[in-house]
Amino acid sequence: MDTIFNFIGENISMIYLVILMVFVGIELIGHVPSVLHTPLMSGANAIHGVVLIGAIYVMGHAAEDDMFSLVVGFIGVIVGTLNVIGGFVVTDRMLEMFKKKPEKGAKS
Amino acid sequence: MKHVQEVLFLLGSLGFVVGLKMMGKPDSARKGNLVAAAGMLFAVLGIMFFKHGEEGIHVVNNVGLIAAAIGVGTLVGWLMAKRVQMTAMPEMVSLFNGMGGLCAALISLLEWKFKGDAIATMPAGEYLAIIAGLIIGTVSFVGSIVAWGKLSGKLGDFRFPGQQFINIIMLLAIAGTAWMNFSAAANGNMLYFYLVIILAAVYGLLFVFPIGGADMPVVISLLNSPICLW
Structure with missing residues (x-):
C-alpha cells in the first residue's frame, strides 16, 4: 500500500497530465461529423x-x-x-x- | 534564453491540440492538419538544436546522423504517401502507424541499454515508462503490420475458440513478466526482458488477427514520448 502511495506522490504531476489529457482527447474527438x-x-x-x-x-x-x-x-x-x-x-x-x-x- | 526547448515544446503541444480541434470541422480540417504538422516541426527543432541539459543549451549528439535519418525518412515517407492509391489509403495509414510503434519499441530498447547498472536503483515511474513503451510499441508494431496485411488482402481472418480468454491470459502474462523483470534485471538477468518483447509480439498477433483493421491506442503512444523525456 505504501509503495503505491509513494508512487502516486512522486509522479503526481504526470498523473494529473494523463488524466486531463484523456478528457482533452475525448473533448477534441467527441463531436466530429x-x-x-x-x-x-x-x-x-x-x-x-x-x-x-x-x-x-x-x-x-x-x-x-x-x-x-x-x-x-x-x-x-x-x-x-x-x-x-x-x-x-x-x-x-x-x-x-x-x-x-x-x-x-x-x-x- | 535558457528555455527555448521548453517554449518550442509548448508550441508543439499547442499545435497538436489546436490542429486536432480544427480537423474536427470540414472547413478548417485541411488547415488543422498543417497546424499539427507545424507543431511537430517546432518539437523536432526544439529537441535537436536547443537541448536543455546540465551544460546549458546545446545541439544534441550525433546531430549529423540524426539529420540524415530524418532526411531518409522524409523522402521515403513522402514518396510512399504521394504514390499510394486512394483506395489503398487505410493500409498505408496502418503501416505508418506500425512504424511509429516500432520507433517507440526501439526507444525503450535503447533507454534500457543506457540505464545499464542504474537499473537496480531506477524509480518505479521510470521503469513503468520504459517497459510500457516497449510493450505498447511492440503490440502496436506487430498489430499494425497484421492489420496492414489484412487490409491489403495478404492475410485472412484467423479465429479459434476461446480467443478472448487467451488474450486476457496473455495480457496478464505480459504484466506478470514485466513485473518480474523489474527485480530480475536488477540482478543482471535479461531473460524476462526478452520474454516481455516476445509475449507482446504474440499478443499483437492474437489481438488483431480475428478483427478488422484496429486503430492502436493513439493517445497512449502520444503520451509515451513525454514520459521518456521526463
Whole structure:
C-alpha cells in the first residue's frame, strides 16, 4: 500500500497530465461529423509520431563509438519520421478530396 | 534564453491540440492538419538544436546522423504517401502507424541499454515508462503490420475458440513478466526482458488477427514520448 502511495506522490504531476489529457482527447474527438473520422484517425496517427522526439533524444545520448545504439537509433529516427511525414501527407491527400465537392476535379 | 526547448515544446503541444480541434470541422480540417504538422516541426527543432541539459543549451549528439535519418525518412515517407492509391489509403495509414510503434519499441530498447547498472536503483515511474513503451510499441508494431496485411488482402481472418480468454491470459502474462523483470534485471538477468518483447509480439498477433483493421491506442503512444523525456 505504501509503495503505491509513494508512487502516486512522486509522479503526481504526470498523473494529473494523463488524466486531463484523456478528457482533452475525448473533448477534441467527441463531436466530429462521421465523414471526418477517417482523416482524423490518420491525423492523430501522424501526431502520435511524436515518438520521433524520443528517438532523437535517445540517439542524441548515444556515444559516438557505440555502434549498436547508433544503428538502433538511426532506424528508430527513420521509422519515426516515416510515421510523421507519411501520416501528415496521407491526411492532407484525404482532406484534399473533401474540399470544394461541387466543382468537379478542382484542385487547390 | 535558457528555455527555448521548453517554449518550442509548448508550441508543439499547442499545435497538436489546436490542429486536432480544427480537423474536427470540414472547413478548417485541411488547415488543422498543417497546424499539427507545424507543431511537430517546432518539437523536432526544439529537441535537436536547443537541448536543455546540465551544460546549458546545446545541439544534441550525433546531430549529423540524426539529420540524415530524418532526411531518409522524409523522402521515403513522402514518396510512399504521394504514390499510394486512394483506395489503398487505410493500409498505408496502418503501416505508418506500425512504424511509429516500432520507433517507440526501439526507444525503450535503447533507454534500457543506457540505464545499464542504474537499473537496480531506477524509480518505479521510470521503469513503468520504459517497459510500457516497449510493450505498447511492440503490440502496436506487430498489430499494425497484421492489420496492414489484412487490409491489403495478404492475410485472412484467423479465429479459434476461446480467443478472448487467451488474450486476457496473455495480457496478464505480459504484466506478470514485466513485473518480474523489474527485480530480475536488477540482478543482471535479461531473460524476462526478452520474454516481455516476445509475449507482446504474440499478443499483437492474437489481438488483431480475428478483427478488422484496429486503430492502436493513439493517445497512449502520444503520451509515451513525454514520459521518456521526463
